[in-house]
Amino acid sequence: MTQNILELKDVQKRFGKTEIIRGLNLEVRKGERLAVIGPNGAGKSTLFHLISGRLSVSAGEIWFDGDRINGRNAQQIYQRGLSRSFQITNLFSRQTVYENILSAAMWAQGYRYTFWKRISQLQPLHDRAQEVLELIGLAARRNVSVNLLTYAEQRALEIGMAVAGGGHTILLDEPTAGMSRGESDAAIELIKTVSTGKTLLIVEHDMGVVFGLADRVAVVVYGQVIACDTPENIRANAKVQEAYLGVKKDQKKGVVDGIA
Incomplete structure (x- = not known):
């Protein structure tokens, strides 16, 4: 069953x-x-x-x-x-594609966007962010500011942020x-x-x-x-x-x- x-x-x-x-x-x-x-x-x-x-x-x-x-x-x-596209209601338009995905991965782990933490030490989160970027086809755009993305790319990024937590x-x-x-x-x-x-x-x-x-x-x-x-x-x-x-x-x- x-x-x-x-x-x-x-x-x-x-x-x-x-x-x-x-x-x-x-x-x-x-x-x-x-x-x-x-x-x-x-x-x-x-x-x-x-x-x-x-x-x-x-x-x-x-x-x-x-x-x-x-x-x-x-x-x-x-x-x-349970991941939802609305868990993070807006893209961070002044940050890069990579930073948006990393933020979503951090939120899923309970960091709640506490950027004062030494995120350089959180290698699994960086690995996850890169994996998601490749999954959604935005790896080549990782260092591009979100406000420069096309509308379709922004929607793809929103989907990526929804699944970043695994x-x-x-x-x-x-x-x-x-x-x-x-x-x-x-x-x-x-x-x-x-x-x-x-x-x-x-x-x-x-x-x-x-x-x-x-x-x-x-x-x-x-x-x-x-x-x-x-x-x-x-x-x-x-x-x-x-x-x-x-x-x-x-x-x-x-x-x-x-x-x-």
């Missing part, structure tokens, strides 16, 4: 009287790539905030790698092996937003590379990216998962077509082929 690395059980999140996540249930299998899709305002980013410890749940349980993690802070969850589960929130088709295709290959042997949970609006990456797709509407299945079955799911795509059940299937 396939082991679940992440389980959300009747998770709820309220801001005052406003319900954002409403009894959401989701299981993520170890080693799979699962994409979360849904209309704007469905609660996808809030869901990621709950999983990564940036927000606390109002009710329900979140289990990660066998332990209940709701109530733990982002640093504690990160150190258990976590076995990666959360990426719309990593291809704002990219051209060619840039998105390159990003798909990069994400496949960095997630090899790991578990990937990704929020993404670009259906080309979703169907190019995902083993399964979870559809979130009004704070609940209404379907979670293979891309092919999600594409054919009438409930998904109506709730997510605004397509009525009696419309022809050709109308919804645009999600491929």
Whole structure:
């Protein structure tokens, strides 16, 4: 039986009287790539905030790698092996590519950007930073200031910073937003590379990216998962077509082929 690395059980999140996540249930299998899709305002980013410890749940349980993690802070969850692109919210634009990756590796080890430490003595962190640079294809740009990178390079760097800590589960929130088709295709290959042997949970609006990456797709509407299945079955799911795509059940299937 396939082991679940992440389980959300009747998770709820309220801001005052406003319900954002409403009894959401989701299981993520170890080693799979699962994409979360849904209309704007469905609660996808809030869901990621709950999983990564940036927000606390109002009710329900979140289990990660066998332990209940709701109530733990982002640093504690990160150190258990869950990396997220939003763990470090912004690139350090005045620093080099290498310094950004090194900072992320330091944060994962609990140094919290304490640059006064003698980081020259932390050789394993330097080795990890160089490994990540090669993985994301930016080794030749290591000494370039971040503000001189192209947009696609900056997004690649953000992905690199998310994986620099060596976590076995990666959360990426719309990593291809704002990219051209060619840039998105390159990003798909990069994400496949960095997630090899790991578990990937990704929020993404670009259906080309979703169907190019995902083993399964979870559809979130009004704070609940209404379907979670293979891309092919999600594409054919009438409930998904109506709730997510605004397509009525009696419309022809050709109308919804645009999600491929």
